[in-house]
Amino acid sequence: DTAVSQTPKYLVTQMGNDKSIKCEQNLGHDTMYWYKQDSKKFLKIMFSYNNKELIINETVPNRFSPKSPDKAHLNLHINSLELGDSAVYFCASSPAEKGGTYGYTFGSGTRLTVV
Amino acid sequence: AQSVTQPDIHITVSEGASLELRCNYSYGATPYLFWYVQSPGQGLQLLLKYFSGDTLVQGIKGFEAEFKRSQSSFNLRKPSVHWSDAAEYFCAVGSSNTGKLIFGQGTTLQVKP
Numbered sequence: 001d002t003a004v005s006q007t008p009k010y011l012v013t014q015m016g017n018d019k020s021i022k023c024e025q026n027l028g029h030d031t032m033y034w035y036k037q038d039s040k041k042f043l044k045i046m047f048s049y050n051n052k053e054l055i056i057n058e059t060v061p062n063r064f065s066p067k068s069p070d071k072a073h074l075n076l077h078i079n080s081l082e083l084g085d086s087a088v089y090f091c092a093s094s095p096a097e098k099g100g101t102y103g104y105t106f107g108s109g110t111r112l113t114v115v
Numbered sequence: 116a117q118s119v120t121q122p123d124i125h126i127t128v129s130e131g132a133s134l135e136l137r138c139n140y141s142y143g144a145t146p147y148l149f150w151y152v153q154s155p156g157q158g159l160q161l162l163l164k165y166f167s168g169d170t171l172v173q174g175i176k177g178f179e180a181e182f183k184r185s186q187s188s189f190n191l192r193k194p195s196v197h198w199s200d201a202a203e204y205f206c207a208v209g210s211s212n213t214g215k216l217i218f219g220q221g222t223t224l225q226v227k228p
Binding site: 042090097108 | 147149151153156157158159160161164166203205208209210211213214215216217218220221
């Protein structure tokens with residue numbers, strides 16, 4: 001039973017399209033995150049939600065919009081996709097808002113390729 | 116600002132040899148430190164973490180790490196490497212204020228037979 005699951009695992013799409021990535025956790029955690037891993041494997045936080053409330057919003061283009069319908073789900077919608085959006089997107093969760101003190105549980109990632 | 120540096124981008128060791136992966140951090144208060152491993156095509160798995168107390172922490176898969184405040188380091192070690200340990204290793208520091216995990220740039224471990 002997967003703790004943090006993301007769908008889809010792979011996503012290939014054309015420039016200009018709009019796409020969504022879904023994430024669900026069954027750990028009962030309060031906080032969820034989106035990270036972006038670029039081609040050099042550098043991991044950068046994008047957003048964080050605590051119990052459906054946005055608490056971290058890094059400098060990300062406003063084409064990226066997260067949505068959390070409940071504390072177990074965090075989706076990422078991307079409008080007008082660009083070549084530079086190609087990356088692996090990881091969802092993660094932590095027990096509480098101060099996730100930096102607990103550590104995160106990560107999903108297996110969504111590899112987005114924009115052509 | 117918080118930051119993590121992993122000086123070694125790529126390390127190759129022979130199977131059965133010992134391993135040490137370096138990590139240096141910058142953080143104003145007592146750091147929360149983590150090591151994660153990422154196998155090809157997989158997500159990140161937590162190997163171990165340090166919050167306080169004993170500076171030598173044990174993790175899964177036979178890994179350990181030692182926190183040295185004077186050197187701002189949290190190096191990962193394993194006495195005998197197995198071929199299955201080949202992966203990307205990330206050191207991270209966690210903020211008690213923001214809740215963020217800040218990652219280093221990662222070290223790619225290659226294991227020679």
